[in-house]
Amino acid sequence: MRKLHHFHGGIHPPSNKEQSTRTAIVRAPLPSRLVVPLQQHAGETAKPVVQAGDHVLKGQLIGMPDGFVSSAVHAPTSGTITAIDMQLIAHPSGLPNLCATLIPDGREEWIERKPVNCRERSPAELQNLLRMAGVVGLGGAAFPSDVKLRIGAGKVGTLILNGAECEPFITCDDMLMRERAADIVQGAELLRQLLDADEVLYGIENNKPDAIAALQQAISDSALNHEAIAIPTIYPGGSAKQLIRVMTGLEVPSGKLPTDIGVQCFNIATAFTVHRALALGEPLLSRIVTVTGNVRNAQNFEALIGTPIAELLALAGALPDTDGYIMGGPMMGFSLPDVHVPLVKATNCIIAASKKLFPPPAPAMPCIRCTRCVEVCPADLQPQDLYWFAQSREFGRAQAFSLFDCIECGACSYVCPSHIPLVQYYRFAKSEIRAREHDKQLADQARERHEFHEQRIEREKREKAEKLAAREKAVQAESIPGSQTLTPQQQAEQAELEARRAHILELAKSEVEHAKE
Amino acid sequence: MLSALLVMSAIATVLGAVLGFAAIKFHTEGNPLVDKIDAVLPQTQCGQCSYPGCKPYATAIAAGEADINRCPPGGEEGIQKLADLLGVEFKPFGSDTAAPKPKSIALIDETTCIGCTLCIQACPVDAIVGAAKQMHTVIAAECTGCELCIAPCPVDCISMQVIEEKISNWKWKYPLQASGAAAAQISATGAAR
Numbered sequence: 204m205r206k207l208h209h210f211h212g213g214i215h216p217p218s219n220k221e222q223s224t225r226t227a228i229v230r231a232p233l234p235s236r237l238v239v240p241l242q243q244h245a246g247e248t249a250k251p252v253v254q255a256g257d258h259v260l261k262g263q264l265i266g267m268p269d270g271f272v273s274s275a276v277h278a279p280t281s282g283t284i285t286a287i288d289m290q291l292i293a294h295p296s297g298l299p300n301l302c303a304t305l306i307p308d309g310r311e312e313w314i315e316r317k318p319v320n321c322r323e324r325s326p327a328e329l330q331n332l333l334r335m336a337g338v339v340g341l342g343g344a345a346f347p348s349d350v351k352l353r354i355g356a357g358k359v360g361t362l363i364l365n366g367a368e369c370e371p372f373i374t375c376d377d378m379l380m381r382e383r384a385a386d387i388v389q390g391a392e393l394l395r396q397l398l399d400a401d402e403v404l405y406g407i408e409n410n411k412p413d414a415i416a417a418l419q420q421a422i423s424d425s426a427l428n429h430e431a432i433a434i435p436t437i438y439p440g441g442s443a444k445q446l447i448r449v450m451t452g453l454e455v456p457s458g459k460l461p462t463d464i465g466v467q468c469f470n471i472a473t474a475f476t477v478h479r480a481l482a483l484g485e486p487l488l489s490r491i492v493t494v495t496g497n498v499r500n501a502q503n504f505e506a507l508i509g510t511p512i513a514e515l516l517a518l519a520g521a522l523p524d525t526d527g528y529i530m531g532g533p534m535m536g537f538s539l540p541d542v543h544v545p546l547v548k549a550t551n552c553i554i555a556a557s558k559k560l561f562p563p564p565a566p567a568m569p570c571i572r573c574t575r576c577v578e579v580c581p582a583d584l585q586p587q588d589l590y591w592f593a594q595s596r597e598f599g600r601a602q603a604f605s606l607f608d609c610i611e612c613g614a615c616s617y618v619c620p621s622h623i624p625l626v627q628y629y630r631f632a633k634s635e636i637r638a639r640e641h642d643k644q645l646a647d648q649a650r651e652r653h654e655f656h657e658q659r660i661e662r663e664k665r666e667k668a669e670k671l672a673a674r675e676k677a678v679q680a681e682s683i684p685g686s687q688t689l690t691p692q693q694q695a696e697q698a699e700l701e702a703r704r705a706h707i708l709e710l711a712k713s714e715v716e717h718a719k720e
Numbered sequence: 721m722l723s724a725l726l727v728m729s730a731i732a733t734v735l736g737a738v739l740g741f742a743a744i745k746f747h748t749e750g751n752p753l754v755d756k757i758d759a760v761l762p763q764t765q766c767g768q769c770s771y772p773g774c775k776p777y778a779t780a781i782a783a784g785e786a787d788i789n790r791c792p793p794g795g796e797e798g799i800q801k802l803a804d805l806l807g808v809e810f811k812p813f814g815s816d817t818a819a820p821k822p823k824s825i826a827l828i829d830e831t832t833c834i835g836c837t838l839c840i841q842a843c844p845v846d847a848i849v850g851a852a853k854q855m856h857t858v859i860a861a862e863c864t865g866c867e868l869c870i871a872p873c874p875v876d877c878i879s880m881q882v883i884e885e886k887i888s889n890w891k892w893k894y895p896l897q898a899s900g901a902a903a904a905q906i907s908a909t910g911a912a913r
Contacts, residue, residue, distance in 0.1 A: 242887070296890040627895035634891040641889075642762070649763040649864045652845040653773065659846075 205404075205432055208452040210445045212579040213437040214614045216371050216534070218410060222501035223374045223493050228382055230505045231518060237279055237305040237509030238545040239265065240292045244339040245346045246272030248301060257284045262314040262486050265303050268334055274347040275337040277486045279507035282307040293512070293530050293547055297540030305509065316484035326356060326397050329481065336480035337487040337548070342376075342441075342470035343531060345549040348477065351469070352397050355462040362400040363450055364391050366407040366414065366471040367434060367441030370532030373552040375491040378503045379472055380407070380414035384421035387471050390478030392427055394469055402430070405471065406446050409433040438534065439612040443468040445581050457608050492546060494519040496529070496554035506546050512553055513542045519555075527556035534613040568621035576615035576625065582608045586615040590625050593632035598639070601632050609633075753782045760801045762793045765844035766866035768818050773844065781806070789813050793865070795820045824880040825863040826870070830855050832877035839869035839878060 242248035249266030253259060259278040266276030278284075282305050289299040319332060334349040342365060364387070368376040380387060395403050407415050418431040434440060434449050444455045446468065453464050461468055469477075472491065479485045488508060492515065495501035499520030506515055512528065528539040530550055538556075576586035584605055592601035609629050616625045689697070757778035764774070769790035771777040780786035781802070788802040789811040796812070803810045813819070828839070828848070835853040840846075847863045850856030858869075858878075870878050883889070 292887075294887055294890075295892075296885075296887060298885065298887050298890060300887045624895050627892070630892040631894050638889070638891055645864075646761075646763040648862070649765065649845050650758070650774070652847070652862060653763065653765045656844055656846050 205430070205450075206452075207432070207434060208449055209435070209437075210440075210448045210581050211583050212581045212614060213439065213445075214579050214617055215436075216438055216617065218436070219371045219495070220374050220377065220410070223372070223495040223503060224377060226500070226502045228378050228491055228503045228505050229518075231507070231510060231515060233280060233307050233309060233311070233507070234510050234514050235307070236511070237282075237307065237507060238290055238511070239276060239279065239303045239305060239509040240290075240545065240547055241266040241276055241301045241303065243276065243345060243508070243547040243549065244274040244337075245344060246270060246274070246350075249273060249276045251287050251301070251303060253278075253284050253287070253303065255284055255286050258282070258308075259284060259305065260312050260314045262316070262488060264335070264486075268347075272347055272350050273334075274339050274349075275335050275486065276303075277337055277488055278303075278305055279488045279509050280305070280307045281310050281312040291541050291544050293539055293544045293550060295537040295540075302545070318484045319481045321393060321396065321481055326352070329393075329397055333477065333480055335486075336476075338473065338476050338480050339487070339548050340470055341472035341476065341490060341548065341551065343535070343549055343551055345547075348469065348473055351467060352394070354460065355398050355467040357399055358462045358465060359398040359400045359467045360402070360465040361451060361467075362391070362395050362398055362403045363446060363466060363468045364403065364405040364471050364474055365441060365443065365446055365468055366405055366411075366418070367446055368411070369408060369436070369438045369441035370534050370536075370552075371438075372495050372554055373493050373532050374495075375493045375503055375551050376471055377411045377414050378493075379475060379491050380411070381417050383475060384414075384417040385424065386478045387418070387475045388421045388425050388427060388429060389482060390474030390476070391429060391469075391471075392425070393477050393481055394474055398467055400467070403428070404450055405429065405431040406434050406440075406450050407431060408436040408440060410436045438614065439581055439610065442581065442610050442612060444610070457605055487548060490546075490548060490550070492550050493552040494555075495552065497522045497525045497557040497560050498555050508546060508548060510546045511543050512539065512546055512550075515546065515553060516542065516555060521555045522557065524557045524559070525555040526558060527561075529554040529556055533561070534617070535611060564624075565622045567623045570621055570623060573620060575618045575620065579614040579618050581612060581614060582610055584609060586625055589632075590623065590628050593628040596632075596635070598632055598636050602636060606632055606636070751779075751782055754778045756805060757781050757802065760794075760798065760805060761791060762798065762864075764793045764864040764866045766793060766864070766868060768792050787811060787814070790817055792818045792820045793823075822882045824865045824882045825860055826858045826865065826867070826878050827881045828856050828858055829877040829879070830857060832875050834875055836874060838872040838874065842868045842872045844868060 241251060247270035250269045251265060252267045253265045259265060259281065261278060261281045263278045264275055265278050268275050284303055285306050286304040288302065290302040292300045292302065294300070321329060330349040330352050334347065338348045339345040340348060366376050366380055391403050405418055407418065415431055415433050422429045422431060432450065439445055440449060443461060447461055447466050448454055451466060453466065455461050455464060476487050480487065489505055490508065491503050491505055493503050494515050498516065499522065502519060504515055504518065528542050529536040530539050531537065531552055533554060536554065570587055570590060572587055574587060580586050588604050589601055589606055589609065592604065606629060611626050611629060613626050616623070619625060758775050761774040761778060767773065769777045769786070771780055771786070777786060777791065781788060788806065788808065789799050791798050800810055833855050835850060835855060837850065837852050839856060840848045840850060844866060845862055845864055847859045848856055848869065849859060865880065867880060
């Protein structure tokens with residue numbers, strides 16, 4: 204039995220998971236129209252490589268990764284691309300982004316799928332294959348997995364597979380573990396090989412006994428040396444740093460990465476996708492999504508990327524008094540700007556909200572410095588101080604109080620007796636600080652370019668002056684043409700001429716003076 | 721008497737040597753305050769402060785010749801930063817200073833451009849590319865929005881474009897009231913309770 208550790212704070216919100224785990228995962232029917240955003244991952248937007256009017260096959264590349272932190276985007280089914288334009292996406296800003304619209308032809312015609320023999324390929328090749336298969340973290344942050352493998356290669360002793368799923372309502376990882384544990388284990392083994400890790404641990408909260416049993420069964424069937432571990436159910440136990448703390452007792456230092464302490468963390472759904480991408484040659488085209496909340500049949504769907512969220516809600520039977528939609532969990536999710544936005548790789552859960560389910564918040568009251576937020580903060584921060592600095596825009600001090608170690612879990616807002624939207628303040632402060640740092644970078648760049656510009660002008664002036672001086676010298680040398688080459692006789696003649704000229708000048712001058720007199 | 725003199729002169733020599741060494745070791749080129757002020761200024765090099773660039777303005781502030789409220793691109797936040805740096809009172813913008821504008825960048829209408837190179841010469845950060853009688857264009861990532869290229873253009877083909885809010889530069893807003901995403905977040909949190 205492995206010794207487990209614990210992290211500071213944490214809360215126990217009602218889990219609300221049982222509603223959506225009653226039925227098995229259902230494959231959502233093919234929608235009549237798919238909208239595939241070209242940025243579904245952290246990092247740079249993928250470059251579109253198809254045009255409106257093109258016919259594409261299922262799994263065909265439509266967005267090429269662009270930049271180190273970027274990932275590919277594929278056609279989720281066969282059909283015709285009708286537009287590549289700006290469309291509303293699932294983002295808290297409610298702003299549009301570049302998307303490809305695909306009208307399916309219903310034939311589900313695949314591209315040629317090439318399974319990869321991982322033993323014959325180098326890690327760099329496999330990392331690139333994952334990048335081109337559009338594999339990103341499916342826990343919610345959608346960070347390109349190949350980047351995590353690149354920075355972790357050779358440095359990782361412990362690979363942790365995150366199946367904690369600590370947020371209320373969400374059950375997509377739970378159902379995936381119950382139904383497809385064997386593929387998850389295969390994917391985890393591939394990740395282990397890529398990182399050259401010594402041990403593989405699965406962390407699953409103990410409120411998912413079926414998932415734990417399924418994984419343990421799959422591990423013993425595969426005869427691999429992995430270990431599925433039940434961890435205590437406490438929010439936010441599924442946050443990477445907190446999970447690492449619980450399972451290894453190690454703390455990721457502020458501003459460092461888990462790989463700096465020899466640990467790397469992947470979501471179990473990511474491991475599943477890695478297996479599909481390498482062993483079957485299938486890029487990431489669909490994901491499991493929980494549709495729950497104010498619906499008749501809360502359940503998990505396997506849906507194609509780009510499926511309008513409204514269609515999934517219709518399948519689950521959203522009730523008439525639904526007045527909002529949340530993507531993600533109730534703690535860290537955000538309100539969707541529109542119910543017709545497409546499903547993306549990061550969409551783990553859709554919650555239909557209603558007044559009954561989520562009553563309007565009580566008005567925020569002043570902070571009374573009760574420090575209940577300090578007691579629950581899993582990152583060991585001082586939320587009340589961070590709030591104070593953020594609301595008074597003292598960003599420097601907020602940073603000094605480790606604002607960027609905040610994981611925005613919302614535990615502080617949850618317990619706040621004054622109902623202050625604390626996380627909103629932290630998000631505001633973080634994005635202001637990031638914007639300022641960006642501006643500073645631009646200013647430094649402008650300074651450098653301006654200094655270079657001045658130098659160049661100066662240099663051009665100098666060069667012009669030098670050129671002018673050189674030319675003048677040359678002209679002067681020409682005006683006394685070859686004085687050294689003249690014979691003594693010629694020189695004497697010239698001297699006589701000069702003397703005569705001087706005499707005439709003298710005469711002229713004296714005449715002028717006479718005239719004056 | 722003699723020993724006292726010797727001791728004192730020995731101490732003086734040693735201290736003198738230390739001071740001399742320190743003067744060489746910790747010698748600074750130019751005025752470090754100018755660089756500190758320059759670091760706070762936004763580096764648009766626009767000349768709206770009536771000095772020919774940010775560095776000259778920084779030099780003037782350091783010399784006590786210029787006020788700290790003459791830089792519109794820096795905004796009131798810039799004035800506050802200068803006030804903090806110099807330990808002086810915040811001063812609002814004077815009536816003779818242009819009002820701060822939203823950050824924008826220059827855009828050349830490439831169909832109208834005659835390729836005269838005047839804007840290229842005016843650009844303080846070399847952010848315009850082109851050659852004589854060839855179309856010019858602005859490198860958007862390098863443009864500081866100083867507007868110095870607009871006046872010299874003989875065909876008025878340069879306009880300033882306000883930088884629009886996109887997903888890539890979007891910021892979380894100050895939570896004035898619980899609206900939109902904030903409302904969902906809070907109400908959701910409330911519900912989980």
